[in-house]
Amino acid sequence: GENVEQHPSTLSVQEGDSAVIKCTYSDSASNYFPWYKQELGKRPQLIIDIRSNVGEKKDQRIAVTLNKTAKHFSLHITETQPEDSAVYFCAVNTGGFKTIFGAGTRLFVKA
Amino acid sequence: EADIYQTPRYLVIGTGKKITLECSQTMGHDKMYWYQQDPGMELHLIHYSYGVNSTEKGDLSSESTVSRIRTEHFPLTLESARPSHTSQYLCASSESGLVLNEQFFGPGTRLTVL
Numbered sequence: 651g652e653n654v655e656q657h658p659s660t661l662s663v664q665e666g667d668s669a670v671i672k673c674t675y676s677d678s679a680s681n682y683f684p685w686y687k688q689e690l691g692k693r694p695q696l697i698i699d700i701r702s703n704v705g706e707k708k709d710q711r712i713a714v715t716l717n718k719t720a721k722h723f724s725l726h727i728t729e730t731q732p733e734d735s736a737v738y739f740c741a742v743n744t745g746g747f748k749t750i751f752g753a754g755t756r757l758f759v760k761a
Numbered sequence: 762e763a764d765i766y767q768t769p770r771y772l773v774i775g776t777g778k779k780i781t782l783e784c785s786q787t788m789g790h791d792k793m794y795w796y797q798q799d800p801g802m803e804l805h806l807i808h809y810s811y812g813v814n815s816t817e818k819g820d821l822s823s824e825s826t827v828s829r830i831r832t833e834h835f836p837l838t839l840e841s842a843r844p845s846h847t848s849q850y851l852c853a854s855s856e857s858g859l860v861l862n863e864q865f866f867g868p869g870t871r872l873t874v875l
Contacts, residue, residue, distance in 0.1 A: 753803045
């Protein structure tokens with residue numbers, strides 16, 4: 651079955667710096683790659699997603715890149731702000747019903 | 762406003778009790794899911810449903826059961842709660858069809874079994 655690994659598990663950056671979180675997956679048939687943000691005590695919410703026919707997608711300070719050959723995709727947050735502090739989950743879907751989530755990255759943005 | 766609702770939000774019960782966690786959505790979605798998550802940790806899929814009268818077990822072994830009699834309602838039942846069931850339970854839904862889309866999560870039920 652699909653296996654998703656997410657790194658790092660914890661990331662601390664200074665406000666204004668960039669943050670990068672990387673995920674690798676095992677199933678080459680995977681074709682949908684969403685990223686979710688979960689603030690403390692809140693529900694996970696989608697912040698950006700990418701499909702397998704696209705290499706990069708950007709939404710303001712957030713971008714996702716996908717390398718299908720290497721089977722990895724990354725979340726990039728630029729000009730980080732304290733409100734970006736949260737747990738971020740990558741996820742992978744192979745076209746089946748189930749979405750497999752990474753273990754999460756706890757991001758701390760220090761003011 | 763379309764949303765996903767979960768009740769109760771917090772529940773503290775004794776070992777051996779039977780409980781039902783409620784999940785309802787007004788999103789008009791066919792697909793629904795239950796996840797178990799220790800706060801801030803990995804999400805584990807325990808049940809999912811394609812639609813009415815469809816239920817499947819997820820990857821994480823669970824002693825809970827689910828039912829899907831109505832499209833908007835997907836309750837989860839624990840017949841005999843144990844301390845190992847202490848966790849947060851998140852319900853989610855997503856659109857129907859072959860195109861993959863985001864999952865929308867409910868606020869969660871935080872369960873403590875004493």
